[in-house]
Amino acid sequence: MTATDTKRLRRFNTARTLRQSPMWAKHLTLGLGLIALWELSSLFLDPIVLPPFHSVVVAFFVLLFNGSLIAALGQSLLLLVLGLAAALVTGLVVGIIVGRVSIVERMVVPFLGALYAMPTIALIPLMLVWFGFGLGGRVVVVWLVAFFPMLVAVHAGVRDAPRDLTEVARSFGVRREITLLRTVILPSALPMILNGLRLSVGRGIVGMVIAEVYLRLGGIGGLISEYGAVFRTDYVIAAIASLPALGLLLAAGVEYLERRVRHWRR
Amino acid sequence: MRENLSKKASAAGQGENPDGVDAVAISARNIVKTYTIGREGKPMLVLDDVSLDVRRGEFLAIIGPSGSGKTTLLRIIASLESADSGQVIAQGRPVTQPSAERAMVFQHFGLFPWKNIIDNVKFPLKIRGVKDAEATAIARDQLRRVGLKPQFEQSHPHQLSGGMQQRVGLARALATDADVLLMDEPFGALDAQTREVLQGDLARVCAQTSKTVILVTHDIDEAVLLADRILVLTAGPGRVGEIVDVDLPRPRWEYDVRAHPKYPEVRRHVWDLLRSHITEDGANDGD
């Protein structure tokens, strides 16, 4: 697309308002406007329904400095890391087997579609019943929601490994499957696998919160339901606001992993 | 150049003179256009004070080396782009937005892939609120006029060859019943044989419907074959170089124009003009 085209497109699409100022200024204006609207409407509402913005900020810092937020984040993070690691390992093993052994692939693939469409969340109560309400049960919940995206991504990546490269490797005398995997298949499947991991992180957070809220125990989810039960809405919102921080933290973790692995790749 | 100036003079008087309205279909006056590449790039002058008049029922070809802004000029006339300064006047009124009075034929055909052929041709009519039965009848007529067989009516564009798709594009433009057809390198995306056939058909259709046509092309043969006059633009920035009268007998679709004794002469004249501008300006950015 040439500059002319973009220019044309812009003229086509741009709303006339707010047109001249730079984008960050518009973002700032909208953000501040929303906060102002929030403050204003909280004047007319019960703080249980909508606490003013500033008291949410205060609540956030109270939680931060009395240590309960850090503790909760630590618990949630532990749960997530365990569950995701389990999903990553099992997803890799099963995905590679499914992707490399054609008879297994033919056996399993039709079920993958069905399992993928299944709202795994419906099985969470059962998982907790089966595996207990302790850390083990919660880890299984995170694993359950994170496993399928991982498996599907690994399988697709392994299956689509370029045939010509595997042939090159074979022609240079690579005989053992494990060498082939390490030298050709996994490196070429890597972008897909990392994509799957990112997706699993998102889902894992959902599973984590569900497990915690369901059990009203531990972590950010526990914090949320704890304050929800005593109608401290400002603290509820402050605790909810810390969830994106968790997401960002894990995304950074995946990125770190990506850099490490890419390094190994070269 | 002289002719251009005299035309401009006559166009200037047309506001008061009703006869002028009859004679001139579209005129562009002192069009200036610059493009800025990127956010802070240097502005580049594309069209520098271009003026032209198109007579009613005339076939005008605009030709120029790449970078001469010939397509930009057409798009300004169509009001798909606006000029930095200058004016386009149609029917004695300044043009500010696209209008169904000037129908456009695109190099890329511009057919909607999700509409079948007949619906594509009906599109400008539906836009104007013409009743479905009437629109269908008009569309059928125009498809027949451009030589598309009725069995293709329900096909989708991707099922047709490029030449056939452009026939549909032409039928769509004709369906608007616009007096003016604006054609932006309409045959540029077609292979040589198809192009030649379509050029012949276009000549026939234009003669039959007595449309005013502005055709942008980079193909000298196409310009000489079809046009009454050829406007040669200079390159970077585009200015009016010369307007060449093509003094070949009409109707041209009834004989082999290329075999006419005057043909090589006109062709060489246009080529000489173009070549001098190309060498003058050296390398040009594509437009």
Add this chain to the structure above:
Amino acid sequence: MQTPPSQAASLRPDAVTAEAALVPSPVAGRPPGSVLRASWWQLALRRWWPPAVFGLAALILWELISQSINPLLFAAPSRTVEAFGELILSGELLDALIVTLSYLVPGLLISVVLGIALGIFMGRSVTWGTLLQPYLDAIYALPRVAIIPLVILWFGVGYEARIFIIVLGSVVPIAMSTSAGVRYTSVKLLEAARSFQATELQIIRHVVIPSSIPFIISGLRIGTERALVGAVIAEVFLSLTGLGGIIQTEAERFNAPYVIAAALVYALLGGLSMTALGAIERRIAAWKAA
């Protein structure tokens, strides 16, 4: 014309990878030569015996293991079938399904209308699209269970609260996908429409929406999936009704076969809606070059 995945992929990589994974690989396919003389049932047999054997083996294994430990707690397949039949015969399952659908369908419809409208608005106005994007991202990433306490405070635990939970989850992916499609609309075709003096509404109707259909459908896929999840969340965490009600109540009683029976209906709903969307997509996209 255009292929959505490049944009849709960033929106939802799982959809793309999932679909890619579900296409039988060349390795798994039959050697082309052998296909020539096989009749349809031979083909079907060749294609379906591996999954059939695998499924049967898995079921038998599960049956044996759960029978030897605790058939009720570990939902032996025989017990699950029994539970399924029981729930159907008593009418409980049908009643629950109707309850679930009574807010799943309206919630999804609201999401579709709102999502497409919002998506078109965000796609046509670059400024507003960019301005609103971070808020949509935040809503999309927010686990809905986390805001259950707020939803209870705002809407109570009734019908409105359930609709809210569903719409909150589904409207965003539909809007994001639609706006990606709208932005992908060919500038050339927009211009062609404009050259015939089409108004903004006519452009949206004749150009923008048809060209965005593949994107809209891919948004609907995610939206539907999230609507199903929303229904489960609403039923388990807000008030025990519908299929989620069965799941939660029976889980508390350690009646695993009943939990799985109800969860299977959810899976069925998911599978059905995905199949339906696939069929709609194939129909609507008939104009696309093969």
